[in-house]
Amino acid sequence: MKAFAERLPFQPVLEGNASPMLKTLLLALAFAGMSLTSAEAQDARAHQHATMAPASPDGSPYAQATAAAMETMHAGMMSAPVTGDPDHDFLSQMIPHHQGAIDMAKAVLGSTEDPAIRNLAQSIITEQTYEITLMRSMLAASADTAKPVPETTP
Template identity: 40%
Template sequence: MRKILVGASAAAVLALAGCSSQDSGHSAMTTTTTPSVQSGYNTEDVTFAQQMIPHHQQAVDMAKLVPSRGTDPKVRELATRVQQAQDPEIQQLTDMLKKWNAAPQGMDHGSAGHGGMDTTHLEAAKGTEFDRMWLQMMIEHHQGAVQMSQTELSKGSSPEAKALAQKIIDAQQAEITEMQAMLK
């Protein structure tokens, strides 16, 4: 009888420990994709935010190259829009991570879900060659963001993260269509 009570007490302590750590948003207990009713987010939401921040930052960095290297006014205007859209989204994603007590990832673009796009050739190009290369690379980059956002929609649980994912899909899919037309 005593062994059963000790075992039950240990199980109760572990269960309580799991509940308290789940509220923090960082424990091993939150590594499952099961949404937490109390916290309103899951690990897929955290992963989405952690990966989308450096992904968006790379797009902003690419957009900053356009004024000094590109010549097409339409590419310049699009680059400005990309930067204006993604800077506030980076802040929103950062705020989500803070709210969830989750650390952002480093700026390792290779782990950000878009294949570690190498911009070396882009940085060396100028004029029409640059414009064409920028459009091609940004299409690929946007496709990566759309895929990451689709994963968030299917596996995430945070209404805020899912709303942002849908916004990213809508905006970037429209820009992909625009860039494909510009390449023709």
């Protein structure tokens, strides 16, 4: 474990006085990031989200809220309109992704007293709400200034 932790950019958090929950979250994020393949990262449809297990099998209100948030997020990402325009497609898929993060942050706010986790969750809600508004305005602006289709010759 120590050899792995030494390679992490957040090693001071792991060795410091951070809560055990925050340490576990950071390690889980590190492992999750390492497990992505380049093909999965490039193609969101490569994931089989419908078969994903809930984050926690304990049936607690937090686990139920998180599982529902992830299911809604994945369904929204998979059903987002894809046009072939990377700018549009990125924005339309990121909106439900950000909403999922907001919903998960709200779930943890109802379940934790840890000030660091509460602060992080509130920051996620604030920032991602702003980013959803920004992405929606960018989509609306691009719809108003749609690029003409290039003419082709036989």
